[in-house]
Amino acid sequence: MAKTQYWLIKSEPSVYAYAQLEKDGETEWTGIRNFEARNNLRAMRPGDLCLYYHSNEDKAVVAVAQVLTEAGPDSTAPGEDWASVRVGPVVALSAPVALATVKKTAALKDFPLITRSRLSVTPITAAHFKLILKLGGTALPKASQPG
Template identity: 35%
Template sequence: MEGAKGAFRLGPMAYWLLKTEPETYSIEDLRREGRAIWDGVRNYQARNYLLRMGEGDLCFIYHSSTNPPGIAGLARVVQTRIPDPTQFDPESPYFDPRATPERPRWYTVEVAFLEAWPLIPLKELKALFPPDHPLVKRGNRLSVMPVPPEVAERLIGWKGSR
């Protein structure tokens, strides 16, 4: 599959879940802006998942810290391996004094809005995800995680049946 800027992607498309607090940044904010850099991730495992993303991958946008939490829409990765600009900004809560433009520590992706969905609440997601998936495991706070292809297909079908 040919991606933006001539990048070639080997292998099938992958699926991801990106958590956000809707009071900070919601699917409606992404709809309004069209595209956004998914900045501010400060967990090494989540950062490593961001580094594995490829152009064209689909991302389920999950609203957390709200009642009820759940998947609110869909986005597509349009650019990868972007040094997170917030790590260099001393005014940002995500500033990292050990990061430099020559040696960034944190990376992100740019996503483009695809669709807003009627919220699929976590209670319903528990029936779609495997019980050992980080989204449905109690106490997990990971903000970026892979979604198995079979779950992604069910989610897309689930959304269409609502």
């Protein structure tokens, strides 16, 4: 089994909020129209964990989601060379970690929310992932723990 990778994925809550993902059980993560983000999608593997960030209205990391499938074609762009994966919910953070908090935290100064603010799918380090969970007062459910 490959080592778990960690990602940051962003969505506007008015478009697709984490609560919707919990309701749906899983969703196809579509609409990525940026080459770098697409390549990141294609590097995802089932079991990888994602921090789920709400842009615009919330401006906070609100939850953890999980990659369910390898990247496939984006069904919302038939015939074009884009990618999508299926993702499912893991756990909502008991305390969402606001962008302002991330900015104030020295250990997160290289977090892609700050350094690559406009990229919607970015890899993150295990250390950053764990720190966000800690700041969010949340532990992974046992079934979702890497390893």
